[in-house]
Amino acid sequence: MEKILVLDFGGQYDQLIARRVRDQHIYAEIKPYSAISLSEIKDEGYTGIIFTGGPNSVYDSASPHYDPAILDAGIPILGICYGDQLMAYMAGGTVSSAEDSSEYGKTVVKVTGGALFSGVPEESVCWMSHTDYISSPPQGFRTTAFTASCPCAAMCDEGRKLYGVQFHPEVTHTEYGNQILRNFLYGVCGCTGDWSVEDYAERTIEDYRQKLKGKKVLLALSGGVDSSVAAALLSRAIGSDLTCVFVDHGLLRKDEGDMVEKTFKGHYGLNFVRVNAQERFLSKLAGVTDPEKKRKIIGEEFIRVFEDEAKKLGRLDVLAQGTIYPDVIESGKGDSAVIKSHHNVGGLPDVISFEGIAEPLRDLFKDEVRRVGTMLGIPRELVWRQPFPGPGLAVRVMGEVTAEKLAVLREADAIFREEVERAGIENAPDQYFAVLTDTRSVGVMGDARTYGYVVALRAVTTDDFMTAEWTRLPLEALERASSRITNEVHGVSRVVYDISSKPPATVEWE
Ligand code: XMP
Numbered sequence: 001m002e003k004i005l006v007l008d009f010g011g012q013y014d015q016l017i018a019r020r021v022r023d024q025h026i027y028a029e030i031k032p033y034s035a036i037s038l039s040e041i042k043d044e045g046y047t048g049i050i051f052t053g054g055p056n057s058v059y060d061s062a063s064p065h066y067d068p069a070i071l072d073a074g075i076p077i078l079g080i081c082y083g084d085q086l087m088a089y090m091a092g093g094t095v096s097s098a099e100d101s102s103e104y105g106k107t108v109v110k111v112t113g114g115a116l117f118s119g120v121p122e123e124s125v126c127w128m129s130h131t132d133y134i135s136s137p138p139q140g141f142r143t144t145a146f147t148a149s150c151p152c153a154a155m156c157d158e159g160r161k162l163y164g165v166q167f168h169p170e171v172t173h174t175e176y177g178n179q180i181l182r183n184f185l186y187g188v189c190g191c192t193g194d195w196s197v198e199d200y201a202e203r204t205i206e207d208y209r210q211k212l213k214g215k216k217v218l219l220a221l222s223g224g225v226d227s228s229v230a231a232a233l234l235s236r237a238i239g240s241d242l243t244c245v246f247v248d249h250g251l252l253r254k255d256e257g258d259m260v261e262k263t264f265k266g267h268y269g270l271n272f273v274r275v276n277a278q279e280r281f282l283s284k285l286a287g288v289t290d291p292e293k294k295r296k297i298i299g300e301e302f303i304r305v306f307e308d309e310a311k312k313l314g315r316l317d318v319l320a321q322g323t324i325y326p327d328v329i330e331s332g333k334g335d336s337a338v339i340k341s342h343h344n345v346g347g348l349p350d351v352i353s354f355e356g357i358a359e360p361l362r363d364l365f366k367d368e369v370r371r372v373g374t375m376l377g378i379p380r381e382l383v384w385r386q387p388f389p390g391p392g393l394a395v396r397v398m399g400e401v402t403a404e405k406l407a408v409l410r411e412a413d414a415i416f417r418e419e420v421e422r423a424g425i426e427n428a429p430d431q432y433f434a435v436l437t438d439t440r441s442v443g444v445m446g447d448a449r450t451y452g453y454v455v456a457l458r459a460v461t462t463d464d465f466m467t468a469e470w471t472r473l474p475l476e477a478l479e480r481a482s483s484r485i486t487n488e489v490h491g492v493s494r495v496v497y498d499i500s501s502k503p504p505a506t507v508e509w510e
Pocket of ligand 1: 295387388389390391431465466502505506507508509
């Protein structure tokens with residue numbers, strides 16, 4: 001199988017690059033530069049390598065470098081931004097730093113030839129983000145593009161199949177970015193495009209059918225996209241040897257628990273166990289108002305409930321998890337602060353011993369997981385489900401969580417989501433929900449004064465949830481949601497819209 005290595009030098013676009021390559025039907029994997037040696041690269045038989053950007057300057061002593069012999073390994077390389085400068089530096093060129101030639105944003109680039117720019121017009125728009133630039137390309141290289149302030153916006157040594165671009169072909173602002181990547185992959189590396197996520201899923205199913213033969217497998221199904229797709233995929237491989245335990249902690253959105261049950265119970269040939277643990281969670285949460293305490297209680301109780309159920313099931317050999325590729329990459333970087341607990345539900349469970357772990361989605365990006373889900377027949381509402389925090393509505397009910405407050409929030413949230421969906425917004429928000437604040441406010445209904453909850457509506461637009469913009473929802477949608485919530489949900493007197501971005505706010509209120 002053709003395989004591209006995205007060698008990560010600390011840039012922010014490593015995952016985007018790999019996804020763009022996969023979009024061209026070629027498998028790509030990301031490795032931090034410090035995690036793979038040149039001999040390992042050679043042994044892996046990569047078809048091509050892409051050096052990513054990075055925040056550093058090649059002359060900083062602390063900046064990431066690599067064995068220059070990689071340039072002579074006979075593997076085609078495309079360097080992007082810092083990766084381009086690093087290639088120039090390693091091959092004996094000169095990189096300079098000059099504030100007055102730094103470029104940021106959309107920039108007109110002029111190309112003068114070379115395999116990378118086949119089919120790309122002489123003049124087009126690219127995305128630049130750099131201060132350093134290549135002031136003198138290495139011997140054997142020629143300049144193939146420039147901009148008004150960057151004399152070498154692209155270079156190549158065609159003999160050694162080494163290519164570099166100062167700009168970012170992977171971002172959509174670069175008009176011909178996909179064409180440039182395609183030229184590298186197909187034109188330079190000679191790829192034929194032998195990868196598709198559907199074939200990959202079929203192969204994975206077959207793989208697991210062999211690997212898990214005769215084993216009893218347990219999966220914690222949250223109803224989120226990842227664990228649902230993992231369940232459907234493994235059930236195709238091993239059928240009734242898979243048991244999915246769905247812990248309904250009572251903190252799900254309106255009708256959500258039933259939807260998960262309806263999707264999986266009696267379908268896919270797996271064993272589905274729903275544990276209705278609402279009471280158990282609510283009694284643990286009684287009187288607790290501190291957000292972190294709430295999270296901790298829910299995480300711990302989840303493990304206890306799961307363990308209790310697992311013990312009832314008898315022999316279990318393998319624990320399956322819905323880990324996806326971004327989780328794997330983040331753990332590879334050793335940056336545990338950014339690893340989310342969505343998939344492994346806080347490290348399940350250490351009192352039951354398993355001989356192995358199955359992670360059938362560990363090579364796939366989120367959009368690919370969704371495609372596999374669709375292919376396996378998981379309903380649209382589930383495959384396209386927006387992210388939902390593990391602690392559920394507990395972090396959207398400010399203060400103490402009670403059954404009454406949850407009921408109010410569930411109704412308000414369902415109305416808001418319905419109205420956003422009904423508005424058919426072209427650039428729909430990536431996450432949108434209601435929050436039940438801990439504030440009550442005076443209202444008037446008919447002739448009577450009311451004193452009800454203030455509900456806050458939140459909608460954000462984001463790529464990665466690390467930063468997010470509040471979404472400019474159409475006022476009519478907000479108006480309809482507000483009027484319906486105050487009219488239809490008993491106990492709400494006022495609705496407000498949250499216009500804070502992240503940072504400084506977070507997406508969730510707690
Ligand atoms: P924040 O609030 O940190 O949210 O800006 C970023 C994204 O993460 C989700 N989120 C969580 N997911 N457990 C989860 O599984 C949590 O405790 C949690 N807190 C936030 C949030 O919904 C958003 O998508």
